[in-house]
Amino acid sequence: WATAYQGRQQSDQCSFHLCTICRAQIRISWYAVALVGYQLFIVARGHGTQLVPMWWQCLQVCGYFALLYATVLFHEFGHGNMARFLGGEIDHILLWVFGGICFSTRVRHDDNTKLLRDDLLVVAAGPTTHLVQTPAWGLLLCLVFLACPQSEFAGGNPYSSVWDAFKSALWPMSNALEDVWLPLLAEKQYLGALLWSWVGTAIQLNVALFLFNVFFPMYPADGSKLLTSTLMFCCGVPARSAALVLLGVSV
Template structure:
């Protein structure tokens, strides 16, 4: 039974052991039908809720257990690598969120999962606001490069440990004088941060940061819809070679990222094509990408955008209510919140 099938006027649902179990499950599965809701709450910072996906917890545990093998790098180094990556990705996502708020948007959630982080950002519908939100993430990594580089020098490193081929890090580490845990941790943080920066900004595959930058730079010239279609089509094209490279190179993470990006691009492309209520958009002529949208397309888009904004606000309110239920129980809901949830329940039952 999903949340839309529940009766919200029964205050005894959360009583006793069964109620406690239901509350625990709701904290994990905020919305059982949504894969990205299978997560555990970690912390709340500046009003931004950070959750960790269940699969990420399993992935971390499996990686640490696997590191206990004799031919592995060892538990301590594996834990340092996982922890460093987690912190740097989280800082990256906070960069997106804080920039989104700075330009007048909303950002209240971050999900950490095996393929990185997903920040729930809703900047104003302007290319400049969206671009600032996107660039702030890698901007955090860029700002950390000199800081972590100085830390490498501080623990005894030299230029060869700071300037090296980021795609062949083993050589730099093996030839370095680093042997202690602290030295390796500092160097690994520097290298991981550098890799995150390059990966996000050199791979123009939507929804990676570089792919979003391409879309946002095209937006003022060709309009939102065409820029999105271009970016998602580019992402679909790039997902194939990137996925094959990851598959042949033995990088399951790279393959998974390419697969996720490809699926996301396809879904986003279908959504954008449906914005025109007069019917599906004709095949896009990329040679005319510099031409602006026609007035009729803009009017249709504005109408669809306003409808989407209303629906997003309603969904955000339902998400907030469900989060409140998960944290405080059914008894904490006000009458207005119960009515809002019942209205959404009725819409779900009617398939609206």
């Protein structure tokens, strides 16, 4: 999240207008597009395998990046919509290689306490969206689980219930339900494998982005702003001292 005019010129130079959603311009970095192209190039060079056809790998890669950028966009709209709720506006949202930035305006207050409160609310609104997105993907996982009967698995579904599959996908260091979609690929159940792969990836992305944005206070990520805003608003810590604390925990 950033103020409306912060870095606007640099944003225009390295990105292009993608679309407009809810009166907010969405821009995407050329580097983000290049990253997708590079990953597809890597897949094309591998020519696929007998188990995993190249076209399936390309769809998986495209789906991964679509889910990543959609998740980040939802996150940034969390910042922007909170800014709107507090009287500001969304100037534009930039999607780039390392995530996203919501450029927004805000109402200026003479009362420094209200200013700090607004900062904290806007910053916290982004990571909070993952608490909504993750259960939503859990519901989609339920539909995928029901749509893929046990008969499609040669050795049976490794998860006895949707809840077991959901818990496995929640662990960000796990294999994104690979133990489900790889056997489906072996049985040439390409659509089922793709759905399991995408849903598992979406759940993991949301968990990973939430943890990163909340518990890794590295500037300019949300964690750094959450830390400094909380110290200043809730604890009355001066800005200089909050910055020193951030510097200390970042190192």
